[in-house]
Amino acid sequence: MSMRIKVLSKNCFRVISISTLIVAALIGPTSVRAAANSQSCPVSSSCIVGEFLYDDAYVPITNATCSITSHYPDGSMYFNAQALTGTSDGWYGHNFTTSSTEGMYRSQICCTAGTEYLCIDKSFTVVAQSTQSSAPSTNDIASAVWGYSGRTLTGFNSLISDIWSSTARTLTGAGLTSGSIATIEKTTNETRLLLEKQVNKPTVKSFIEEEPKLQAKLDATKENAKNIYFTTAQIQKNVKKLQSKWANISTTSRLEQINTLAGLIGNTTDNSAKKTLFGMNKWFISRWNFSSGKLSTTYITDLYTQIKNTQQSLISGNKNTTVFPVQAMISANLLRDSIGDVADDEMDATLFGEISEINQYHADLETYSQKLVTIQKDWKKLDTTKKQKLVVEYNRDILALNRIPQIGAIQGITTSVTTDKQLRNSFLSLLGLVKANKRHLAQNPETSFASTWLELGSIVFKTLVTNPSTLITQTTEVKYYLPKEVKKQSIISMDKELTLKFDEQKGQYYVIGEFELEPGESKTVSVSTSDIWSIVDDELKSLKAQASALLKPLEKTPYFAQGVTLQSDIEVALDKIKLNQERAETPEEKLFTYSESEIELKSVKTKIDTLKDLASQVSSSSTLLGFVGATQSLAVWGLIIIMSAGFVFLTLYMRKLSNVPGETQKIPKSKKKKAVIAEVKVPLSNKLRVNLHVVVFVLLYGASVSLFSVYATSKLVSNQNNGLNAQVLGTQTQSSPLCPSSK
The missing domain is CATH 1.20.120.290 (Oxygen-evolving enhancer protein 3 (PsbQ), four-helix up-down bundle)
Structure with a gap:
């Protein structure tokens, strides 16, 4: 439908002309077909004339002042600057009841927005009811189809008989066979149930440290x-x-x-x-x-x-x-x-409203989770009455937040719990329920899931499994892995429906079982294990005493500073292990703390081995023979070099002297007697031969003594080291073992 726009002044905004909604077509008994170039309304009926107003960026203008002026077909005034009602989307219109006079009503809408002004042709035609083509409603169409007297099920050629395979077939008749609607419906339902079993079969595989994001x-x-x-x-x-x-x-x-x-x-x-x-x-x-x-x-x-x-x-x-x-x-x-938009809250029935509700629900779960963790940390400071009161309060609030079906009966928390262990497990169970709801949020709505938490006694692994189907009872297979530290001998008890098996590839045990769950039913299964996630205090004390004993032999030696550093590192690591174990309030924290402590303990043992090596080297330096023994390698090579050099030097010197035939030696007389110096010739070679035998004998004797000393010293050092190691290791032998073997 084309429309003429008359601009009376320069404007900076644009009016978009559209086909006007005819209210009479929506609420009246008949609908109206518009004329070629103007809006048509039936006589004496409700009619709406209006326009959308936008600026150049197609943003609705909501602060304009608009009016409509209209004349009867004879030219007399019908509306004289009638004010239009505006809406938030830029629509300005007037709802009125048409007169009984048929014909063209010349009309225009004029708007003022700030300093801008424009007018739009909005002429409309009032026509008689009889000239309008009636569009039947859906009810009229249905009545006409089913109430048509000229057609019957058995009279429409062979179409119906081909469909029903019998002219006497009825929708509710018995004995329907293949090809009938009832059989199709039955097959559809069976297929739906089969798909439900295959698609939503809740095979659960979980591990305590695996959490969806x-x-x-x-x-x-x-x-x-x-x-x-x-x-x-x-x-x-x-x-x-x-x-x-x-x-x-x-x-x-x-x-x-x-x-x-x-x-x-x-x-x-x-x-x-x-x-x-x-x-x-x-x-x-x-x-x-x-x-x-x-x-x-x-x-x-x-x-x-x-x-x-x-x-x-x-x-x-x-x-x-x-x-x-x-x-x-x-x-x-x-x-x-x-x-909707980001301003919507959880009360608005929009997409953003539902997102806001989910965010608020997640925040509530986080708040209760933090509160429960805080109570666990301050557990030892609370008296029994306060603990019982908190259990009742938080059980009420968290069950109100819970969205997992049939979980109330599973929790089974009552006010009758009195022992500290029961109260502690009640809080751990509530914390596990909060965790399960967070995991439920992380999953897709119809996806099965399992959530595991730990309780005391000694350590209990509890797993919640849910049948997501709302249609059928299902036999649900549950499979979840235990931590790698858990061995077969660590298992105290588990539900009879569960079986313990070992995964060779992962090197850890897992439990598996089948449970028949009703639609929307939830169930918990549990496995109790020994508390193997701790390092006993006696072992920590033993390691600390062992480090102190190994440091004593290093005093007043060049290795003392290194030994002090090693001992300090060992004591700090052992104190850290003890402190972390004391701070671990929940079973989950105990597992994670144990993993960290194992790393620290391995480092401590390595440093103790280093102290043993230093003590072995220094322990032999307490005596003279020990000092020689400590440097025996250097002494042996030194003696070999000295003896070799002495023999070479002696040989060269003797050759040089043997080439001289003789030498005149002057023997002085007493100066007081003024004696005459007498010349005496002495054969030196004979004397040197005698002295050579003596020197060779002395050298060979000294070398023998040195070699014997080295051998004796090495044996002495070995005996002393064995004694020291026995003394140090004796301290460790008297202590308790660290923990049960992991094999």
């Missing part, structure tokens, strides 16, 4: 909500823009604009990974099962159908597509309303 799911929800919000806003904006120029653009341009909308909407076959309206909406349904997502699916499907039908009409050359912009605008607005 709830925060990652919440972050993905926030991101997808932002994407679907902007995509919906973009579609709404494009539809409004298309409305403004639908009557003035070619078929090709219309197809291009519609194809753009179709790309944003996507197809009904899009999966949840697609960044289309269908894909993102399916993501919210599959991850959260939001009711708003199911409502949005209706509006998205309507918009998708309208676009597909219009595409087919334009391609086939059918120009009767003027209704598309109005229909698309209605669907886009309804879709936008079902999405």
